[in-house]
Amino acid sequence: MTGRILMTIAHRAAILAYIVFALFPLFWLLKVSVTPNDLLYSEGVRLWPSHTTFEHYRFVIENSAFPTFFKNSLIVACSTSVAVTVLSSLAGYALSRFRFRGKYAIVALMLITQMFPLVMLVAPIFKMLSPLGLTNSLTGLVIVYTAFNVPFATFLMQSFFDGIPKDLEEAAMIDGASRFIAFRQIILPLTLPGIAATLGFVFTAAWSELLFALMLISGNTSATFPVGLLTFVSKFSVDFGQMMAAGVMALIPACLFFLLIQRYLVQGLTAGAVKG
Amino acid sequence: MASIALSRVGKSFGTHSVLSEVDLDIKDGEFVVLVGPSGCGKSTLLRMIAGLEDITSGTLTIDGQRVNDLKPKDRDIAMVFQSYALYPHMNVADNMSYSLRLRRRSKEVIAAAVSAASGKLGLDPYLERRPKALSGGQRQRVAMGRAIVRKPKAFLFDEPLSNLDARLREQMRAEIKRLHAELGATSVYVTHDQIEAMTLASRIVAMNAGSVQQIGAPLDLYDRPANLFVAGFIGSPGMNFLEGRCEQGPENSTVVLSRGYRLPLSVRIPAADGETVTLGIRPEHVTVAPDGQIDAAVELVEPTGLGIILHLIVHGESFKLFTTDRALLQPQATLRINLPKERLHVFDQSGNRLAVM
Numbered sequence: 001m002t003g004r005i006l007m008t009i010a011h012r013a014a015i016l017a018y019i020v021f022a023l024f025p026l027f028w029l030l031k032v033s034v035t036p037n038d039l040l041y042s043e044g045v046r047l048w049p050s051h052t053t054f055e056h057y058r059f060v061i062e063n064s065a066f067p068t069f070f071k072n073s074l075i076v077a078c079s080t081s082v083a084v085t086v087l088s089s090l091a092g093y094a095l096s097r098f099r100f101r102g103k104y105a106i107v108a109l110m111l112i113t114q115m116f117p118l119v120m121l122v123a124p125i126f127k128m129l130s131p132l133g134l135t136n137s138l139t140g141l142v143i144v145y146t147a148f149n150v151p152f153a154t155f156l157m158q159s160f161f162d163g164i165p166k167d168l169e170e171a172a173m174i175d176g177a178s179r180f181i182a183f184r185q186i187i188l189p190l191t192l193p194g195i196a197a198t199l200g201f202v203f204t205a206a207w208s209e210l211l212f213a214l215m216l217i218s219g220n221t222s223a224t225f226p227v228g229l230l231t232f233v234s235k236f237s238v239d240f241g242q243m244m245a246a247g248v249m250a251l252i253p254a255c256l257f258f259l260l261i262q263r264y265l266v267q268g269l270t271a272g273a274v275k276g
Numbered sequence: 277m278a279s280i281a282l283s284r285v286g287k288s289f290g291t292h293s294v295l296s297e298v299d300l301d302i303k304d305g306e307f308v309v310l311v312g313p314s315g316c317g318k319s320t321l322l323r324m325i326a327g328l329e330d331i332t333s334g335t336l337t338i339d340g341q342r343v344n345d346l347k348p349k350d351r352d353i354a355m356v357f358q359s360y361a362l363y364p365h366m367n368v369a370d371n372m373s374y375s376l377r378l379r380r381r382s383k384e385v386i387a388a389a390v391s392a393a394s395g396k397l398g399l400d401p402y403l404e405r406r407p408k409a410l411s412g413g414q415r416q417r418v419a420m421g422r423a424i425v426r427k428p429k430a431f432l433f434d435e436p437l438s439n440l441d442a443r444l445r446e447q448m449r450a451e452i453k454r455l456h457a458e459l460g461a462t463s464v465y466v467t468h469d470q471i472e473a474m475t476l477a478s479r480i481v482a483m484n485a486g487s488v489q490q491i492g493a494p495l496d497l498y499d500r501p502a503n504l505f506v507a508g509f510i511g512s513p514g515m516n517f518l519e520g521r522c523e524q525g526p527e528n529s530t531v532v533l534s535r536g537y538r539l540p541l542s543v544r545i546p547a548a549d550g551e552t553v554t555l556g557i558r559p560e561h562v563t564v565a566p567d568g569q570i571d572a573a574v575e576l577v578e579p580t581g582l583g584i585i586l587h588l589i590v591h592g593e594s595f596k597l598f599t600t601d602r603a604l605l606q607p608q609a610t611l612r613i614n615l616p617k618e619r620l621h622v623f624d625q626s627g628n629r630l631a632v633m
Binding site for chain 1: 326327328347348353355357358359361363374375378422
């Protein structure tokens, strides 16, 4: 009995340690963002500054291009996640349900796209987008992000569709639905957890993407937030307070987004509800 | 309601044929059961009638109209799946009314149809529940309800009872029979359970390895099986078979079993003198008698309550006997048995029936 209690305590303590380890950088972000500049270097390493300020937040919102970055990131991340989710759920459904010529070639091709380090592709992508006028534009970013996220998201969605019995749409088709209606009214509602997971995954990927944003975008008007953060780094100094304040604000949409979809995510984790 | 006609219907994947040339006329209001071991093509045939599988060759007509190329939704048939295939995100009422909502029937029509069906199936208290919150038997009822609300041309059942426990299966079997009597709907029912086939069918289609073995009324198949497969498949415990040699006499034939037992038949069978034939006899037709003609070693005794199944060894072959005589429960090493000649079936070497006595 005591053995079991000890095991439970050890188990919880291990989880707690892991959570502390994972959340500490976020805490540090928050701490620095509310530390006045004059205390940043003078107080040494402390868990919490002796007095706090929201001066950095005010400055970032009022005097920097951060609101533009924020808006750009929001546009790019939302468009990408919606486009990828729509494409990958249709493609995933096709892979899960249909037999067609070239199916395995397509799957192999999609896998191959996942094998290359993205850095290798920066130059060719730039070369392709530049004559199309898609560099330095949010549309260009959305296209690139969508292209890179669709294969993985398709496999993800396919596995969710695979988990839904074929009988259900066959029953719907016999009940009088076309395949598309059966997909929309019967299969899609049951795949909501999968869709939420895909949306969340793609949203965060697009939200925090730096490499392509940095290479394809120059200037502040089309910069996304990860690129924008770099503007707080100048040749002679790094404005840590403002940078961290911007970082904290950048966390907000991702948090809100996951709050919104977490209901479906949890549903997805407790799956099996479909069976029987 | 409607008739369904299959004419030389076949199915193959590439060169691999899974179903060959099925001819079957299902009359309006008939209850036809497709029965056979797993993999015999019965489910494929049902799914072809439903439109869920393509028809490679032949013609399928429903109510005189060729439907080979019609989509399932345009065939106006209903199907009950083995897994029930209830829509998990809809409650019972919505599950049952889905087909009517797709057809944009008015709210009043839908409500009336759902309440009629749920009344018939005793589902009234559960209309607001999701399938998850129902027991197996209730889910089965909802699946039936979903089929009957719409008054389709025909009902298709794909092993609808095989996920239920034995007791519930018996109960639902009777309920399906009652519903069919009440609605008079043309039904095609797939099962591997020959008891279900016997009890429900107006006609049974016995299938094996992608082809139809025999079509007929249940007792026809039981009393006059067309070949060894049907003889062995229908009936439980299954028919006993013994090999012998045919000796033709002027009036009748005699089958000589391996140890020289001579079983005179009451007729002449159409076989050559000396040809090998297979004798069949059902376990319940074998009799035990102290002066019996054949020696049998008792291997195992299985009391079923209703009767006793004796597992015997006759001529080195396993042989079953069913009796209601409880005296035979007494352990004994050997028995003498008789094979009444009026109960014998005779099959030729390729397994086809030569004669039934």
